[in-house]
Amino acid sequence: MSEAAAENLGQGTTWNASALLQLLYLGGFGVLGLGFILWALAQWNEGGAGDAADYATGTVTLAMSQEPPQLDSTRSTDQVSIAVLGHVMEGLLRYDQDDQLVGGVAERWEIGETSATFWLRSDARWSNGDPVTAHDFVFAWRKALEPANVSEYAFILYGIRNAEAVNRGEQPLEALGARAVGDRQLEVEFARPLPYFDKLTAFCTFNPVHEAFYESTAGAYGADADKLLYNGPFVIDQWIHGASLRLKKNPNYWDADRIRLNVIDYAYITSDPLATINLFKDGKVALTSLNAENLTDAMQQRWKIHRFADGSVFYLGLNHRPGRPTSNYHLRKALQAVHDPGELVYKVLKLPGNVPTNSLFPVWLKGVRGSFRQEYPAPKHHPDDARGRELLARALAELGLAELPPLVMLIGDTPTSKKQAEYYQNLFKRKLGIDIKIDAQIFKQRLAKMTSGDYDIVAAGWGPDYDDAMTFADLFTSWNENNRGRYANPVLDAAVDVARSSNDPQTRMDAIAKVQKIIYEDVVVLTQFERGSVYVAHPRLRGVVRRSVGTDPDYTNAWIAPVGG
Amino acid sequence: MTTNALSFEPVRVEREVETISRPSLSYWQDAWLRLKANTRAIVSLYLVIGLLLFTVFGPWLWQVDSSAQDLDQISAPPGAERAVTVVDEYRPWQGATATPVAGAGGELQAPASLSVAGDATTRAVRLQWSAAPDAGGYRIYRSIFDTAPDGALGLPLGDVLDPTTVSFEDRLDLQPLTYHYSVVTLDDRGREATGYTSVPVEVTRVITAAQAHAKGLIDSADVVRPGDVLKLQMHPLGTDYLGRDMLARLMHGARVSLFIGIVAPFAFVLVGIFYGSVAGFMGGRVDQLLMRFADFVVALPFLLFMILFRILFNVQPGDNSILPMMVAMVVLSWPAVARLVRGQILQIREEGYIGASRLLGAKTNYLVLRHMIPNTMGVILVTLTFAVPSAIFTEAFLSFIGMGVAPPTPSWGSMCNEGLKTMLTTPHELIFPAAFISITVLAFNLLGDGLRDALDARMRATE
Secondary structure (H helix, E strand, O other): OHHHHHHHHHHHHHHHHHHHHHHHHHHHHHHHHHHHHHHHHHHHHHOOOOOOEEOOOOEEEEEEOOOOOOOOOOOOOOHHHHHHHHHHOOOOEEEOOOOOEEEOOEEEEEEOOOEEEEEEOOOOEOOOOOEOOHHHHHHHHHHHHOHHHOOOOHHHHOOEOOHHHHHHOOOOHHHOOEEEOOOOEEEEEEOOOOOOHHHHOOOHHHOOOOHHHHHHOOOOOOOOHHHOOOOOOEEEEEEEOOOEEEEEEOOOOOOHHHOOOOEEEEEEEOOOHHHHHHHHHOOOOOEEEEOHHHHHHHHHOOOOEEEEEEEEEEEEEEOOOOOOHHHOHHHHHHHHHHOOHHHHHHHHHOOOOOEEOOOOOOOOOEOOOOEHHHHOOOOOOOOOHHHHHHHHHHHHHHHOOOOOOOEEEEEOOOHHHHHHHHHHHHHHHHHHOOOEEEEEOOHHHHHHHHHHOOOOEEEEEEOOOOOOOHHHHHHHOOOOOOOOOOOOOHHHHHHHHHHHHOOOHHHHHHHHHHHHHHHHHOOOEEEEEEEEEEEEEOOOEEOOEOOOOOOOOEOOOOEEOOOOO | OOOOHHHOOOOOOOOHHHOOOOOOOOHHHHHHHHHHHOHHHHHHHHHHHHHHHHHHOHHHHOOOOOOOOOOOOOOOOOOOOOEEEEEOOOOOOOOOEOOOOOOOOOOOOOOOOEEEEOOOEOOOEEEEEOOOOOOOEEEEEEEOOOOOOOOOOOEEEEEEOOOOEOEEEEOOOOOOOEEEEEEEEEOOOOOEOOOOEEEEEEOEOEEEHHHHHHHOOOOOOOOOOOOOEEEOOOOOOOEOOOOOEHHHHHHHHHHHHHHHHHHHHHHHHHHHHHHHHHHHHHOHHHHHHHHHHHHHHHOOOHHHHHHHHHHHOOOOOOOOOHHHHHHHHHHHHHHHHHHHHHHHHHHHHOOHHHHHHHHOOOOHHHHHHHHHHHHHHHHHHHHHHHHHHHHHHHHHHHHHOOOOOOOOOOOHHHHHHHHHHOOOOOOHHHHHHHHHHHHHHHHHHHHHHHHHHHHOHHHHHHO
16 A cells, blocks of 8 residues: 555656646746737737827827717717717807807807897808808707707707797797808897807707708717717717727818817726726826825825816705605705705815805806805705704604605715715714615616606706806706706796896896795705816826816817927 | 363453454544644634624624714724814804905915914814915915925815905815915916915814714713813724724624625535435436536526526615525525535445445435435535635625625625725725635635545545
8 A cells, every 4th residue: 555655656756747847838838928918918008109198299198987978969968978079069159268258150149138149150161061051050959959859958948939839849840939041140039038048059959960961870960970070179080989089180170270189089988987097197198087085195196186166066856756755844854954065075075176065056156246156145054963853753743654764865876976875874864863775876777767756865966057047046947857856846936937037137146046045945955065076187288178167178278288398 | 180061161252352442433523633633724713713703792792883984083094093182162264354465566476474273173274374466366275295395285175266365264074184285376367376385284183072972972971171182982993984983894794794605605505415416316317307407507697697686586776685695696506516416426326335225225315314415524514615705705796896785784895895995095994804805715715625634534544
């Protein structure tokens, strides 16, 4: 037995020796081969990338959070699509680098009490060389209102005469109060006084669409780089779906001399903010937002950190549909009584730039003369736990319940919204004994659930579409499709009606102040904060404009400084 | 000499050659002896026992609510300073104003002086500065690093767009550290001037008496005066990103992780033993049929079934999906065990002692239960100990991708997921749950390794 074992052992070692040698050879080749593949991959990846902001070629490399879901400007609703459209399209008017409204396709314009006239410039062209005419605008606006087109932003055109009726299908498209007088003059009639119509025309739903081209795409307009016709400073040069999007300077743009970048290359499409920050760290992209977790790192890297308010207001939306617990006034009041926006912003979100607020109307909105919020201060709010419990007891008595069933809180799927939701889950449990179930969904699904009313509380936000308080004021009117909680209050509706049908700034702002008060007093939503964003940019990338209303970030005025410049 | 019966004496048979010198050992006693000789396995065994005690009795000893949020100690590492000074209630600050100064033209200057008004506390730092000539506004920066070498000012906290206001109140996430505040002058279009004025500020941690009562730092009978120093709650392993106690979360997380890690493997190993022994014992066509079905189950994708079971069990958003996770594991993981057991049974069926037993009239039940399953026990135990870590990993993975537990229930996997985001700034949030997963998995693996050596009957023969 022991002998046999020894023999085996002996055989084993000889076998081992030759095998070891073979293994070494094979392993060596393996390692070499793998190394070569990695090296080749690295080379291929870096092929001609150079700097994220390359002076010689005028190329800026960036990352986007997702690929634009809808580039048909009559139907776009999301920020990514609107940002891309802001670079490749141009409306009647646009915002310049100082956020002033200047002429785009329109050379000059007049806004009257009941109508507006735009005179189009003669050198505005589509990327196929055709001139941009007044007919293109009329076609686009009719398209946006066409019931079959189901544009979610159709309501933004409702200020134009008959627009609402056209959108409902009660009147033919031709009844719309927008008319082309020749190729270069556009006449618009209003349904009601519309003192901010000039600001509206900078929004993407008002962009022109080339009719013949639109029809030639057979329903695929905007789905691909060659399924779009451009009239803006850039054109989409290459669009690899899900991977990258490259914009190239448009030689047919009437003001091409103003544009100093040659290529805007969205080389990375990733929804992970951390990945984008790492790309910036590696010099692969020229601009990235930061999140609260990365601020210390950014300070350590000694980056120049920028901050800007993106203009949007965030809030906890409440479901007002009958039968939902949150339709009870006292329950909403109880939630409000224990809610402390300051604690959320300063201790949980921890991102400079977010400003806690008790008003739906952000500080940058203009009032009668100066700032709206200085003229009409936000409601005062002091968290009071004891009062919250009292109100909850009243709510339970009214609802006829001994204990409240768990409330469903619908949130987005980002790390920040999860953190926020866990904070609220603990806050409402600790202070009121209310159980919260967190329902994290991707954006589309969250929107679908908001629309169908499948929630009690939803973490939501609203960004302005145009530079007037009305963009926030009409959000909770009974007729607004974006009033997802289906809040209905005739007093609020009446106030908004006053504000939108008057031309007198004082009357309008008084009415909007009334809306501000109702939203707090009746707890339509629990306002949280005005969102700020913190970002870092390549030190030689200059002239990028961040703004709350309009294209953001806007690279149309950007340029790259030479090394050492 | 006569011989008779008395002359004879019976021969005494000495049977001592047959005596067993050492006490006889059963299979299990022998296995235990050999396991004891294996230090690695014994250490692992103690670790496993320790983990079970930690899970079962831990929450009784450390009675901290795993979902309570201590917002004063967010992401605090273990052993962080806990001293806190009592102060009066917060009073809003009016700020400071100054008449704008007209400059002599030329480049914009930074304010000449920058100072702190009142005490710099974690509740608020109030800055004021002297008006700069021609200023259109000011921008305030804060950094935890010195601004001196290259003028990296850190975080932009806010803008004051009114030249008459020369003060700013910072309340953003203040920690008891030294901060470097800077003020930069803005022109009337909001563009920054080049210079800056900087001041280092040491911040002390404060709390009001009411907050201290609410947090249970002092009894309601205690009277504290401003200036008294208290200690915040202790968190032996620090806190996470919402100020929740890591130790309590690890204990509660272990309940989920170990529950799934132990119950699921037990269940699917039992199913596998039953299925495998039936197939192995029956043999022939039945065996073929059963094992082809097992092959079919192996081919089913786990994640897809996990999602299907979530729907089947009507898991509402916000509910834990521990049950569907376990069912999916049991339904899909048994074939590996079944194959192993079947192989063993097939082999044992042909052994001589089985034939002998059969000749003696043993029934099928007796054969299977008395001879076959005990002889496959070694293999089964080893499979079980290796299945535990893989189940823990599966749970960790599913919670990591958000399909496992729902907040605020912690599990080690979801804690790793959360800790990953702040890996660079507060590594303890990732290290502790990751270490617990690693240690548990390693302990079960080494124990399994030791058990395999100890239970292997052939190794017994060679000694």
